[in-house]
Amino acid sequence: TAARTPPRISSTGLAARAAVVLRDNDTGTLVTASPRLYPHMWSWDAAFIAVGLAHLDVGRAVAELDTLLDAQWRDGMIPHIVFTGATDYFPGPDRWGTDAAPQRPRHVRTSGICQPAVHAIAVHRIVNVARRTSAADAELARRFAERAWPGLYRWHRWLVRHRLPDPSGLVTIVHGWESGMDNSPRWDLPYAAVRPGPDLPPYVRLDLAGVGHPGERPSDDEYDRYLWLVEQMRRAGYRPDEVVRTSDFLVGDVFGTALFALACDVLAKLGDDLGQNRAEIAALRAWSARARAAVAASCRPGTGLARDRDVRADRWLDAETLAGFAPLLCGGAGTRVEARLLDLLDGPRWAGHPALLAAVPPSVSPHSPDFDARRYWRGPQWPVLAWLLGWAFERRGWSQRAAGLREQGLRLVSDGSFGEYYEPFTGEPLGSTRQSWTAAVVLDWLC
Numbered sequence: 383t384a385a386r387t388p389p390r391i392s393s394t395g396l397a398a399r400a401a402v403v404l405r406d407n408d409t410g411t412l413v414t415a416s417p418r419l420y421p422h423m424w425s426w427d428a429a430f431i432a433v434g435l436a437h438l439d440v441g442r443a444v445a446e447l448d449t450l451l452d453a454q455w456r457d458g459m460i461p462h463i464v465f466t467g468a469t470d471y472f473p474g475p476d477r478w479g480t481d482a483a484p485q486r487p488r489h490v491r492t493s494g495i496c497q498p499a500v501h502a503i504a505v506h507r508i509v510n511v512a513r514r515t516s517a518a519d520a521e522l523a524r525r526f527a528e529r530a531w532p533g534l535y536r537w538h539r540w541l542v543r544h545r546l547p548d549p550s551g552l553v554t555i556v557h558g559w560e561s562g563m564d565n566s567p568r569w570d571l572p573y574a575a576v577r578p579g580p581d582l583p584p585y586v587r588l589d590l591a592g593v594g595h596p597g598e599r600p601s602d603d604e605y606d607r608y609l610w611l612v613e614q615m616r617r618a619g620y621r622p623d624e625v626v627r628t629s630d631f632l633v634g635d636v637f638g639t640a641l642f643a644l645a646c647d648v649l650a651k652l653g654d655d656l657g658q659n660r661a662e663i664a665a666l667r668a669w670s671a672r673a674r675a676a677v678a679a680s681c682r683p684g685t686g687l688a689r690d691r692d693v694r695a696d697r698w699l700d701a702e703t704l705a706g707f708a709p710l711l712c713g714g715a716g717t718r719v720e721a722r723l724l725d726l727l728d729g730p731r732w733a734g735h736p737a738l739l740a741a742v743p744p745s746v747s748p749h750s751p752d753f754d755a756r757r758y759w760r761g762p763q764w765p766v767l768a769w770l771l772g773w774a775f776e777r778r779g780w781s782q783r784a785a786g787l788r789e790q791g792l793r794l795v796s797d798g799s800f801g802e803y804y805e806p807f808t809g810e811p812l813g814s815t816r817q818s819w820t821a822a823v824v825l826d827w828l829c
């Protein structure tokens with residue numbers, strides 16, 4: 383496919399279309415992650431979606447996060463999917479089988495795993511957006527932050543209690559889905575050790591019908607492994623420590639750890655402003671410091687790229703993915719390592735690759751042998767990640783870098799299709815179109 387020539391739509395037109403996407407995907411109480419491929423609420427999508435909604439209606443943004451927090455498990459976990467009644471997504475609630483877990487919420491069905499802890503970041507952003515819109519919005523957002531704070535604290539505490547089993551101090555995941563980067567080369571080695579048993583119940587994939595070509599999605603082999611891990615967790619009754627003890631997949635997620643460090647900082651600051659419990663605020667600061675140190679300690683000598691850790695196999699994982707830049711999000715690795723990482727990010731292996739349509743870092747370096755320009759988390763560019771990097775860079779005081787990511791991110795999405803991800807050289811939208819979190823970050827960039 384030939385590269386397209388952006389931009390095609392004016393900023394005002396693009397913002398208006400983004401608003402329509404969010405409105406069309408809105409069921410009333412939640413905005414589905416996309417119209418066809420993902421007809422439910424996803425945990426980290428909901429956070430970004432709420433940020434986009436804040437530009438349209440602060441009350442609706444707050445309601446989105448209320449819906450998510452209403453589905454929080456009694457032990458503190460925020461589940462990765464909150465199911466609507468839609469039946470055209472697999473695995474749905476019956477396959478997850480969480481109904482038997484005593485700590486599940488009673489009024490809604492959910493999956494049994496989690497996703498990155500970006501929610502405090504969303505609350506912080508919504509509070510700031512609301513301050514700009516009106517005094518009434520500011521008060522609405524403040525009251526929401528006050529009522530959401532204890533639940534968010536309990537969510538972070540759940541991660542600390544149940545997902546720090548490794549001395550590395552990295553936040554640990556029991557499924558690639560928990561990273562949000564499902565089939566990233568980051569997980570190839572740990573997944574190679576997951577061997578689905580002969581008693582894996584049969585299933586039919588429904589995701590392939592929602593995309594243009596199967597080569598844009600994970601492979602069938604990968605799906606067998608994804609479903610096998612679900613089976614293991616179901617058999618462990620979703621008891622968190624039992625799941626960690628028995629899962630074939632147990633990996634320290636360095637990107638998720640950097641996000642956790644950031645989210646703890648943001649939540650602690652919000653806690654200060656709102657006069658929340660001082661011991662809990664102090665705990666958040668300590669968790670953040672520990673997470674930041676774990677990210678820094680994972681850095682590979684030489685490039686400085688941060689690494690995930692295969693806890694089961696007791697080894698570092700060296701795939702060359704965007705997650706390697708985790709220390710730039712949360713800091714703590716020191717100025718020399720950061721300077722090296724920034725050079726690398728700007729250079730031809732990453733955002734400075736001369737053939738990219740937009741200078742947005744792809745999910746995997748085009749120079750890596752693992753790179754696949756069209757397959758999901760194995761090469762395409764994801765607008766939502768460009769937003770996340772930009773948000774973190776702004777916070778670190780790197781405003782020019784943040785502005786560059788915004789400009790290039792907008793270039794990427796300028797066709798107005800709101801692709802889930804994009805082919806880096808041609809700008810072709812891939813996966814789902816009218817993807818809610820893409821529309822949401824566009825609104826935040828433009829408003």
Ligand code: 9WN
Nearest residue numbers: 415420424426427559562563564589
């Ligand atoms: C599995 C909803 C979600 C995102 C993830 C993305 C994809 C699901 C899937 O879609 O994952 O959780 O079925 O592929 O990888 O990051 O939250 O947009």
